[in-house]
Amino acid sequence: MSQEKTATGSGQDHLYIFDTTLRDGEQSPGASMTLEEKLRIAETLDALKVDVIEAGFAIASEGDFACVKAVAEQVRGCTVASLARAAPGDIERAAEALVPAIRPRIHTFIATSPLHMKVKLQMQPEAVLEAIHASVSKARGHVDDVEWSAEDATRSDPDFLCRAVEAAIRAGATTVNLPDTVGYATPEEYSAMFADILARVPGADGVILSAHCHNDLGLAVANSLAAVKAGARQVECTINGIGERAGNAAMEEIVMAIRTRGDVVPVTTRVETTEITKASRLVSAVTGFAVQNNKAIVGANAFAHESGIHQDGVLKAAETYEIMTPESVGLNRSSLVMGKHSGRHAFAEKLREMGYTLGENAFQECFKRFKALGDRKKHIYDEDIIALVDDEVATASNRIRVVSVTTHSSSGAKAVSDVTLDIDGEERSTVVYGEGPVDAAFNAIKDLIGYRPHLQLFQVHAVTQGTDAQAECTVRLEESGRTANGQGAHEDTVTAAARAYVAAVNKLMVKREKTAPQPVASVTPDVAAGDG
Numbered sequence: 001m002s003q004e005k006t007a008t009g010s011g012q013d014h015l016y017i018f019d020t021t022l023r024d025g026e027q028s029p030g031a032s033m034t035l036e037e038k039l040r041i042a043e044t045l046d047a048l049k050v051d052v053i054e055a056g057f058a059i060a061s062e063g064d065f066a067c068v069k070a071v072a073e074q075v076r077g078c079t080v081a082s083l084a085r086a087a088p089g090d091i092e093r094a095a096e097a098l099v100p101a102i103r104p105r106i107h108t109f110i111a112t113s114p115l116h117m118k119v120k121l122q123m124q125p126e127a128v129l130e131a132i133h134a135s136v137s138k139a140r141g142h143v144d145d146v147e148w149s150a151e152d153a154t155r156s157d158p159d160f161l162c163r164a165v166e167a168a169i170r171a172g173a174t175t176v177n178l179p180d181t182v183g184y185a186t187p188e189e190y191s192a193m194f195a196d197i198l199a200r201v202p203g204a205d206g207v208i209l210s211a212h213c214h215n216d217l218g219l220a221v222a223n224s225l226a227a228v229k230a231g232a233r234q235v236e237c238t239i240n241g242i243g244e245r246a247g248n249a250a251m252e253e254i255v256m257a258i259r260t261r262g263d264v265v266p267v268t269t270r271v272e273t274t275e276i277t278k279a280s281r282l283v284s285a286v287t288g289f290a291v292q293n294n295k296a297i298v299g300a301n302a303f304a305h306e307s308g309i310h311q312d313g314v315l316k317a318a319e320t321y322e323i324m325t326p327e328s329v330g331l332n333r334s335s336l337v338m339g340k341h342s343g344r345h346a347f348a349e350k351l352r353e354m355g356y357t358l359g360e361n362a363f364q365e366c367f368k369r370f371k372a373l374g375d376r377k378k379h380i381y382d383e384d385i386i387a388l389v390d391d392e393v394a395t396a397s398n399r400i401r402v403v404s405v406t407t408h409s410s411s412g413a414k415a416v417s418d419v420t421l422d423i424d425g426e427e428r429s430t431v432v433y434g435e436g437p438v439d440a441a442f443n444a445i446k447d448l449i450g451y452r453p454h455l456q457l458f459q460v461h462a463v464t465q466g467t468d469a470q471a472e473c474t475v476r477l478e479e480s481g482r483t484a485n486g487q488g489a490h491e492d493t494v495t496a497a498a499r500a501y502v503a504a505v506n507k508l509m510v511k512r513e514k515t516a517p518q519p520v521a522s523v524t525p526d527v528a529a530g531d532g
Ligand SMILES: CC(=O)SCCNC(=O)CCNC(=O)[C@H](O)C(C)(C)COP(=O)(O)OP(=O)(O)OC[C@H]1O[C@@H](n2cnc3c(N)ncnc32)[C@H](O)[C@@H]1OP(=O)(O)O
Pocket: 024, 027, 057, 059, 060, 061, 084, 085, 086, 087, 109, 110, 111, 120, 121, 122, 151, 181, 244
């Protein structure tokens, strides 16, 4: 994909979508992802057809370097970027990680606001200008596609910002990003800043100007669109709007706003919007951050009509209360009703409709669970199938798997849980008491795995309506500063909780083994006690 400001066939400018779920998104506290999870998200972003995937910050750690490199190796359809400070070591590390990429981009940044320069960087403005020149030139020595960002641009002196942008362009930056790092700007101010740069900086109309907005005041998407109206032709965003503090501009909101209101924001993107729901669910499952029900585009209620007058209107003509169709974001209004009488063909067709491609083993496992669910549940909704398949896919390659969970509990007495786990191919069982059924199941798992990570978060939500709904549980575990999220879905809430706990344990083990490999079966606790 060329980084030119090309008009598309529609006569409208192309808007580059720069996805930073794997970098700024991962900066959300508690959202750290394993390499395997990042690769699954990168695969989904590739299918979504974003233009640029920011895969990480290569100098940050060995793990980040490995992730950028692995994404650069895997992704074929998008540009792959790594972040780098205005420091030679950062740029060399980014270039090294990006070697396998078909279209590598080095994204180098330095702050330009008086506060950041004086207090954080402890640099004089003139030294910052020199650092911009040196870093962009060095990056251009490695790759042709160099993005430069003026961190805290919206709190920078406009004259100094113009000089900084000019320095970056002269040194060879091909994209210039003006972030609202702390989510401080209003749409009018943010668009005025882009107009000012375009009017005053020589060469600014020859590079791609980019917006990067944080959501501290809930204005990230509005600010991004305002920048596009003023001439920005790249927006930086994340799936579900995850990111540092209150998050980044949500990709799905920007893309659907442009698609729905092309009359006021006249640009086009190449995003396959029908992949949006799947991407949103994957990011939610991996990070453990549930999407709020009323979230635009991807919230459970985004296309739900509850009140009679609305239902009546939608039945007569969907456009009465829908400004976009659920199908356009990958939500199915399929006529294929699934239940316990459905066979493999219908199940395979349903998965295909939903955009899943499973290997033979995963398909057979999912089909078995789908039939078991059908025996217990009257209506099987698309959400049930999504929860079940996501759960199966996420746990398929795990070393520890839940075989069975049987729990007895009654009011006024301790609960007891009988748990069997498959650990590296060997089944082990134990029966343990707890304060309640979930506590008992977790205690049993801890006994079987031989260590007790600290439980930071436990959440349950019903996948669909009704008392026979599947439960989807999220567990976050912490051990020696490492955290891992796990999710599990099942019609039995305690089993869903146990699956989520075990999923998180598997991820912790991967993190732990990177520093000190050891067999699971004889795990020696490196934390004496966790949550007990
Ligand atoms: C706005 C953003 O989102 S920027 C991206 C933020 N993301 C992250 O920070 C996540 C990854 N970060 C990390 O892993 C670490 O912070 C590292 C590896 C980058 C650096 O770690 P450390 O060397 O221990 O430094 P530390 O993080 O404590 O401090 C940052 C240093 O970088 C300097 N720095 C910050 N930004 C820049 C920049 N753009 N260019 C050059 N130097 C910079 C700071 O002034 C400070 O320098 P000092 O040590 O001389 O005081």
